[in-house]
Amino acid sequence: METIASVLTDTGWSPYAAGIGIGLLSWLSFLISGKPIATSTTFARAGGLIEEVIAGDKARQRPYYKKIKLQVNWQWMLVVGIVLGAFLSAIISGDFQVGVWVPSIWASAFGDSALLRVLVAAAGGIILGFGARFAGGCTSGHGISGTLQLAVSSWVSAIFFFVGGIITAHIIFHVIA
């Protein structure tokens, strides 16, 4: 019989359990904090703060950083929490990955070179980070929080995230590979 403890240490839950849980979390987030769950602006703030450390005050003068405000705020703590929550779940379910550089689907098509995978991941990250700020949100802010509010901007974004992603994934694995 499953106990509460054994449920928490299960490696995987039904995607519906995880999804409904995230939906319930969005209720609490709106009710208690008055904010939707979103993540990508935090990466832009972190980028700006890094520029400030390296290059000094001129980072703060950039119009974009003035707009989003370079500070550690609610959403920043949310992103820190995601790292901790995933770590906690991975540890208690024995799924924490040690020394894994190359995911298996990638390895099956492109081999197990860590350098190649890291370079491609970095290139993908640049495109993703640029695109997230261009679109004004990501799979969390638009894809979940915006669509559940029925925002037009978010439904359009979510659809085109997947259009772009599906086409690109097929090119990578069925044309290039």
Place this chain on the structure above:
Amino acid sequence: METKKQVSEDKRPLFFGLGFGILFGFLLHKGGATQYDVILGQLLLTDFTVLKIMLSAVATGMIGIYFMKSMGWIKLSLKGGSVGMNVIGALIFGVGFAVLGYCPGTIAGAIGNGYLDAIVGGLVGILSGTWIFALMYPKLKDGILKMGDFGDITLPRLLKVNDWVVVVPVVALIVLLLFWIESTGL
């Protein structure tokens, strides 16, 4: 004393943010969404885990959010948009999504899960990508980002109908779509 109390009150939202993040990260990992293989499986249309998580979150969330809105307990927090942002920007995002194999939320989860390509490659890339956007923003903001501007409206406002006229069919469609995905065995 006075100022100390004020500081601790100001910090309370940050603790809630951290707590919601921990729960979100926990659920993302439990659902499998912190794995490159699961995300690429979705984009290659061989594994529908990501869509199942997202659609069940959206359907659940929508019912509660619109109920709380109708009771006057909460206000919506909508993002403005335009064709330039939400078509072109989202397509760029999609390309990065497939090349990286994580998105901004799931990469935070993948880092917690220990995936090194996420930490060393992906995180550095995302930070750089947002910085490049910040450099280009003055040139983009009055041009392509404004192209086809449609503001921060909701579907019910666009269609000029009561919220529930949209919420009920959208939730029903999501449930039907999920049943259909299950029936195909994906």
